[in-house]
Amino acid sequence: MYKVFVNESPLILTNERQDNTHGNLFSLDGDSIVMAIDSLAKGRLSEAYIYHPDEEKILDVFMHKIPVVVAGGGFVTNAKGKVLFIYRNDKWDLPKGKVDKGESIEKAAMREVEEETGVKDLIIDKFLQTTYHVFRRNGEYRLKQVHWFAMSTTYDGKLQGQEEEGIMKVKWKGPKKIRKALRNSYHNIKILFEDWPTQVKE
Secondary structure, X not given: OEEEXXXXXXXXXXXXXXXXXXOOEEOOOHHHHHHHHHHHHOOOOOOEEEEOOOHHHHHHHHHHHOOEEEEEEEEEEOOOXXXXXXXXXXXXXXXXXXXXXXXXXXXXXXXXXXXXXXXXOEXXXXXXXXXXXXXXXXXXXXXXXXXXXXXXXXXOOOOOXXXXXXXXXXEEEOHHHHHHHXXXXXXXXXXXXXXXXXXXXX
């Protein structure tokens, strides 16, 4: 099963037949996918399902039906165990950005963190997971596939938000402030904290 978020509403790609879908089950073809995304984007549905019997193929087929933007992002902790957040579009988020042509996802993730926050001396500790969300550009829906990496740094210098990317604030946050920030964040960001220390959970 995969969750693709459309305006914070889940589009669930599943190989299990759903009972009680109440008209929100769609087939895995281009027109049906757009119809499902439209219904979520316009608030006609709060969740939708796309069914395909082969779990191995469902994501690949979905990604061939909608243009994909591949991005890398960082779940960055400092020597005090605080997590690096950015504030953009009136939400708390984590730094991420598009992979440039010929660039590895790991390199892109580190570059985007540094560009968006000013934080240097980054080390990738491990791959975390991949998240998916749909956005609209030039009248066309696109799928953003974000590969997230746990990173650490000893950097304790100035934080500098990338103004041209609309980043208003950059902050290191401990457990109490993380809990507060996650109340005004995105589902895909909250997912990254599910396996993090229990003290940040509600």
